[in-house]
Amino acid sequence: MTQISAGERDRADTLASRRDKFILPDGVIYLDGNSLGPVSHTAIxxxxxxxxxxxxxxxxxxxxxxxxxxxxxxxxxxxxxxxxxxxxxxxxxxxxxxxxxxxxxxxxxxxxxxxxxxxxxxxxxxxxxxxxxxxxxxxxxxxxxxxxxxxxxxxxxxxxxxxxxxxxxxxxxxxxxxxxxxxxxxxxxxxxxxxxxxxxxxxxxxxxxxxxxxxxxxxxxxxxxxxxxxxxxxxxxxxxxxxxxxxxxxxxxxxxxxxxxxxxxxxxxxxxxxxxxxxxxxxxxxxxxxVFEGISLDVLRRKSLALTDFFITEVEERLPGVFELVTPREHHRRASQVSWRHDEAYGIVQALIARGVIGDFRAPNIARFGFTPLYLSFRDVDVAVSHLVEVMHHREYDDPAFRQKNPVT
Ligand SMILES: Cc1ncc(COP(=O)(O)O)c(C=O)c1O
Incomplete structure (x- = not known):
């Protein structure tokens, strides 16, 4: 297990209060802001x-x-x-x-x-x-x-x-x-x-x-x-x-x-x-x-890297050998998303969405997760990984409903 807990990381997070600026549905962990960002109160x-x-x-x-x-x-x-x-x-x-x-x-x-x-x-x-x-x-x-x-x-x-x-x-x-x-x-x-x-x-x-x-x-x-x-x-x-x-x-x-x-x-x-x-x-x-007013992009970047580091470590520790990481590990070569290769990537993403963890799929076999430091917490990452563990252990991606390809993936 990772040494510093999600809770400790969240307590040290100076961006944590920015989450209140967004409207995110209850029960959703949104890991797709790299595709479509959520709405903010100021946008509305x-x-x-x-x-x-x-x-x-x-x-x-x-x-x-x-x-x-x-x-x-x-x-x-x-x-x-x-x-x-x-x-x-x-x-x-x-x-x-x-x-x-x-x-x-x-x-x-x-x-x-x-x-x-x-x-x-x-x-x-x-x-x-x-x-x-x-x-x-x-x-x-x-x-x-x-x-x-x-x-x-x-x-x-x-x-x-x-x-x-x-x-x-x-x-x-x-x-x-x-x-x-x-x-x-x-x-x-x-x-x-x-x-x-x-x-x-x-x-x-x-x-x-x-x-x-x-x-x-x-x-x-x-x-x-x-x-x-x-x-x-x-x-x-x-x-x-x-x-x-x-x-x-x-x-x-x-x-x-x-x-x-x-x-x-x-x-x-x-x-x-x-x-x-x-x-x-x-x-x-x-x-x-x-929402970006008064924010240092360097602080944003530090949190983004910490979130993606945490996600990679947790997935690799809790699901060893299950996924191939296609995102670079080196910080200077990694942006704000983490992508995993898996033959069942489409079904896995659909099963996660059904559990409220929203990521996306990119053909032919990539499950993609975006990390937006403005509204994501380390606890979100921890819970998202727990859902992923459940999806994999119970092979939820085998459900025919999750194999049905949507026009937008
Ligand atoms: C890298 C990249 N370039 C271009 C586009 C196209 O953007 P638009 O739909 O605004 O033309 C996208 C859309 O996701 C993109 O990811």
Missing amino acids: SRINHAVTHEWAAGLVRSWNSAGWMDLPITLGNRLAPLIGAPADTVIVTDTLTILIAKLLANALALRPDRHVIVTDSDNFHSDFYIADGVAAATRRDITVRRTTRAALAEALDDDVAVVLLTHVDYRTGELLDMADMSALVHAHGALMIWDLAHSTGAVPLHVHEHGADFAAGCGYKYLNGGPGAPAFAYVAPQWLDSLTNFLPGWLGHARPFDFEPTFEKAPGIRALVTSSPSVVGLSALAGALD
Whole structure:
């Protein structure tokens, strides 16, 4: 057994009181905030305010009086410290895949004589699809080269325009070294785009200091902005003036209400905007970000590592040899999730969900558990492992009901 008890760990936890900021159903241990974060009281009150005061009472006047038009920028500036970005380099708009498309198009435009997008062969599938889509949409001979992370150096040559990597592997939870990999890419004259889907709000980020040219992440995972929350994009200060938008729309225009027939981009980061801001979604994210006020990301990170250490140790001690750990053990290579390989992973996750322990499954055989230090306690981890022990001892995953594949896994 682990020497320090869950209770002792919880008593020493300076983040414990943040749990009260969230609404979590009784009897649920939520280990899936890396997929969809839970709702916070501040998110609900911001949504209510946006709907009942700004929309219902203010009507169309709220575009001016409630600052709706500036929400992508004001929210970008609130998010900037969470990713280590300077002011006015972050925008909140669209969804992650769309923003990656816009950033890829920018990077290709900045390297007009190069023809290759490099990406990780274990990347998230949406990143593959959109990279292929952007390559096909440019009227240039662009190819997408997939490589393993280990072979990244060999995949780089003087024809590579841009490298697109996801900072945390969505299956394994492996955390990549942003500074080292960005430097390697720059040494070959290429630009670096980071997908921060599984790192924002979970690990301290330093996009500016660590050499990201561009980055983007989503609002609905560790930021808890709600299902389908708007995403964000970061553009390094040196690329702001040359920023283009290959999906231009009226609200990325320098003067949208002049209704000019030709496009002239807005200055700075606003050039990435295409359409009307999704006000209710942005308000939810604004409220969700309130929860991060006054929190040190280093403290968050320490608790995250302590939670995942505790989970790994408990599972390995109480279920020896049952699972294969696919998440790196080294702290500097581990983000905020723990993934186990097991042939029955799907049924195991379903049996756990039936017991109120919510994780998820990633094909072909991975049971994935996310750890959000803002609302999880060490006792939660202890109880979750006890449920896992029961599921395994009684082979609950054999129940045909748990073998039925849901559309969302
Ligand atoms: C690593 C990664 N990239 C991209 C996406 C796609 O995000 P969106 O649905 O906002 O386009 C996801 C979604 O989970 C993701 O995990």
